[in-house]
Amino acid sequence: MSDFSEQQKQLKIQKGIRQAEDFLVTWIQDALDNKKSYGDLEESQFRNLVRVSDTTESTEVIKNFLRYQVGRDKKWGRGKESLAEKIIDDINTKIKERAKKIANEAKTEDFNSILLELTRRYLGYGARYLKYKREGEVNT
Structure with a gap:
């Protein structure tokens, strides 16, 4: 495959990821807005x-870490x-x-890396929103 066509695929992937950002922000905000679903999460x-998501190439590892946290204490809910x-x-x-939609539109087999990047962004936006929920929302 030529470098040019590979570059075009990567550009399509990056464009698809950027276009998904509004969805990612909304989805994690909806999850964090349901305060009944978790305890005093810090x-x-x-x-x-977020650090776990940045140090792995597997969404299964991220999900495993979340389940471990649920087993440790009630801050993540039960x-x-x-x-x-x-x-x-x-x-x-x-x-x-x-991620499937982006991979299909870019005509790439690189689904897992797209899924991981979307997941990382989703969690990153969640960390920002949780800061707001814990500090900014109270003070407004």
């Missing part, structure tokens, strides 16, 4: 999740209605579907 705990399960569900459904 920013540092959410940032640990059961099927927990924030952790909502995030896992979003990764398995909404984010995965968006």
Whole structure:
């Protein structure tokens, strides 16, 4: 495959990821707005999740870390209605579907790296929004 066609694929992937950002922000905000789904979740705990996502090439590792956190304490919620399960569900459904769409439009087999990048952004936006929920929203 020529370098030019590979560059075009990468440009299409990056464009698709940028176009998905509004969805990603909305999805994680919806999850975090449901305060009943989690306890007194601290920013540092959410940032640990973001750090895990930045150090792996696997969304399964991210989901495993979330389940581990649920087992450790109630800050991530419990059961099927927990924030952790909502995030896992979003990764398995909404984010995965968006990644498939981007991969198909770019005509690439690089689905997993697209899924991982979307997941990382989703979680990063979540860390920012949680900061707002814990600090900014209270003070407005």
